[in-house]
Amino acid sequence: MRYDVEADLYEGPLPLLVELARLNLVDIFLVKLFELTQSYLQQVKAAPLARGEAQAGADLNQLSEPLPLLGNLVALKARGLLPRPAAPEEDEEVPISLEELERRLKEYEQFKTVAQLLAQLHALQHEHFTRAPGEVVLEGAEAASAGEPVEVGITDLMSAFAKVLERATASVYEVQVEPWTVEAKLQELKMVLTVKRQVRFLDLFTPQQDKLELVVTFLALLELMRQRLARAIQEWEFGDIFIVSHRDG
Amino acid sequence: MDDQQAKRIIEALLFVFGQPLPLKRITEVVPDLEPVKVRALVQTLNGEYEAGGRAFRIQEIAGGYQIVTDQQLAPWVKRALQSPKPDAVSAAALETLAIIAYRQPVTKAEVEAVRGVDVTASLDTLVERRFVRIAGRKDSPGRPFLYGTTAEFLRHFGLKSLEALPPMALPSIQEPVAAPAESAGPQEPASPAEPGASQAASVGFHEQ
Numbered sequence: 001m002r003y004d005v006e007a008d009l010y011e012g013p014l015p016l017l018v019e020l021a022r023l024n025l026v027d028i029f030l031v032k033l034f035e036l037t038q039s040y041l042q043q044v045k046a047a048p049l050a051r052g053e054a055q056a057g058a059d060l061n062q063l064s065e066p067l068p069l070l071g072n073l074v075a076l077k078a079r080g081l082l083p084r085p086a087a088p089e090e091d092e093e094v095p096i097s098l099e100e101l102e103r104r105l106k107e108y109e110q111f112k113t114v115a116q117l118l119a120q121l122h123a124l125q126h127e128h129f130t131r132a133p134g135e136v137v138l139e140g141a142e143a144a145s146a147g148e149p150v151e152v153g154i155t156d157l158m159s160a161f162a163k164v165l166e167r168a169t170a171s172v173y174e175v176q177v178e179p180w181t182v183e184a185k186l187q188e189l190k191m192v193l194t195v196k197r198q199v200r201f202l203d204l205f206t207p208q209q210d211k212l213e214l215v216v217t218f219l220a221l222l223e224l225m226r227q228r229l230a231r232a233i234q235e236w237e238f239g240d241i242f243i244v245s246h247r248d249g
Numbered sequence: 250m251d252d253q254q255a256k257r258i259i260e261a262l263l264f265v266f267g268q269p270l271p272l273k274r275i276t277e278v279v280p281d282l283e284p285v286k287v288r289a290l291v292q293t294l295n296g297e298y299e300a301g302g303r304a305f306r307i308q309e310i311a312g313g314y315q316i317v318t319d320q321q322l323a324p325w326v327k328r329a330l331q332s333p334k335p336d337a338v339s340a341a342a343l344e345t346l347a348i349i350a351y352r353q354p355v356t357k358a359e360v361e362a363v364r365g366v367d368v369t370a371s372l373d374t375l376v377e378r379r380f381v382r383i384a385g386r387k388d389s390p391g392r393p394f395l396y397g398t399t400a401e402f403l404r405h406f407g408l409k410s411l412e413a414l415p416p417m418a419l420p421s422i423q424e425p426v427a428a429p430a431e432s433a434g435p436q437e438p439a440s441p442a443e444p445g446a447s448q449a450a451s452v453g454f455h456e457q
Contacts (some may be wrong), residue, residue, distance in 0.1 A: 108363055110417050114351065115343040117415045118406060122338060125407035127320035128308065129330070131267040154383060155376050 003066040005039070007031045014069050021076050028077045037070055180213045185220035193230055193245040201232065201241035255282055256290045259314075269313030269404060311403035312410055338378075342371040346380055350402070350414060354384045354395035372396070380405065 003014045009030050010017050020026040044063055192199055204221065205214055221243065224230045234241050258279055262270055275287050291307050291314055298306045308317045318326055338346070345368045348360045360368050375381040376396075384397035398411070408414065 104363075108365065111344055111347045111351070111363060114415055114417055115340065115347040118347055118350070119338065119340075119343050121406040121408070121415075122343075124320070125405060127323040128317035128407070129323070129326045130315055130317050131265075155379070156382070 003040075003069075005036055007036060014066050018069050018072050018076075021073060028073065028080060031073070033070075033073055033077060036073070040066055040070060180216040182216055182220050182223060185217050186223055189217075189220055189224055189243075190229065193224075193243070198242045198244040201243055204243070250279070250281055252290065252293075255279065255286070256294060259287065259290055260294060263307060263314055263316045266315070269311045269315045269400075271313040274313070308407070309409050310407060311400045338380075339371070339374070341368075342374050345371040346375055346398075346402070349375070349381055349396050350398050350411070351417060353397035354387075355397075356387050356393040356395055358393060360396075 004012060005014050005017060007017075010020075010026060017026065017031075021028045021031070047063055189204070192204075204217060209217075221230075224243075225232065229246050230243050231246055232241050233244055259275060262275060262278065272284055272287055276282055276284055291309075295306050297303075303319075304322055305316050305318050308315050344364055345360055348363050349355055352359065352363075357368060357372060360372070372381070376383075378401075379399055380402040381396050382399050383394045385395045386392040387395050402408075403410065
């Protein structure tokens with residue numbers, strides 16, 4: 001999408017303005033970025049009304065195109081505002097001759113070319129298949145072919161250790177998160193006792209609960225009684241036990 | 250031992266091994282075989298495979314020999330192995346790899362100087378895939394790691410050795426910066442006949 005801007009100094013496509021500013025052909029300090037961003041924002045806000053909703057996705061992509069460019073402008077200006085470091089510190093960075101730049105560029109181009117060649121070699125080689133490697137271990141052969149011993153790197157050590165771990169026989173214990181805690185059950189029981197005045201002891205437990213939960217519930221009940229928040233009563237001998245809230249008792 | 254028998258032994262050895270079998274190993278197993286003889290016999294075998302329209306051939310790779318399938322059969326083999334695409338190497342990783350391959354041993358900073366970007370991620374990938382390994386430390390401040398390529402790299406790129414890398418156009422890039430511009434001229438194109446030699450010679454000069 002072509003995005004034109006209108007500034008005091010400049011009128012035309014945004015990318016050109018960014019390029020000019022970068023090359024110092026336009027003084028960025030004379031361009032009011034606020035106005036540029038403001039008008040962009042307005043355009044963005046106005047956009048959904050002007051266009052059909054069906055194409056909303058495509059519009060978003062187009063709409064956001066000027067965003068990095070405007071960002072570049074802001075960055076340029078911000079950088080210009082920064083105080084410049086003292087001259088001697090920049091000694092090594094400044095004098096890059098044109099020849100040096102050209103040389104570096106050429107050098108990089110060459111590596112890019114050979115990288116593409118390598119890609120072709122890689123693809124070609126992967127059209128050839130071999131027996132699954134590792135079935136036969138070639139002991140000592142690598143050392144023999146290399147000539148002199150090579151230093152072992154951290155990655156080699158790591159993969160060697162991975163093999164050690166693979167062979168480890170001691171089983172690993174799994175620590176499980178406790179699904180039930182006495183604290184939580186205590187709260188639960190208090191709630192129950194607030195709502196109902198009393199509960200049948202047996203009703204506190206259901207057969208479907210697992211043993212751990214049953215034990216935790218029981219411990220919570222004991223804790224409740226220890227704190228004298230509840231007591232257990234029995235209406236007659238061998239009768240049902242009821243848990244009664246202490247206040248009511 | 251007659252040639253026929255020696256040829257059969259070589260074929261048997263290569264048939265069994267799932268990784269490149271070094272020439273040296275073959276001559277260890279069959280002491281009365283000269284390396285030259287082994288090379289010749291491998292060539293004979295390859296000739297026979299081709300003439301007979303066999304599905305495989307012997308490849309010289311990573312300093313050894315290996316039996317590989319013909320590339321024309323790749324689609325079927327792939328289907329049988331149910332292997333997805335050979336995990337391709339990204340363009341960025343390939344650039345990093347190329348610089349390391351031609352400049353090794355080389356530090357991360359030196360690679361970054363050429364590519365002009367941070368290469369941490371691509372370097373990690375390369376080390377993880379075992380194309381590149383730490384080959385030592387440089388004797389300079391901070392003792393940075395030096396990186397070099399591995400046999401795995403040769404294997405995956407179908408190279409006999411580092412000398413078999415495709416030639417770089419200009420060896421003059423190794424020239425120190427301060428050198429006068431004219432000196433770069435005469436030594437320009439590497440002679441394509443012996444690309445490996447010029448590369449091998451320049452490796453190592455790079456370190457100051």
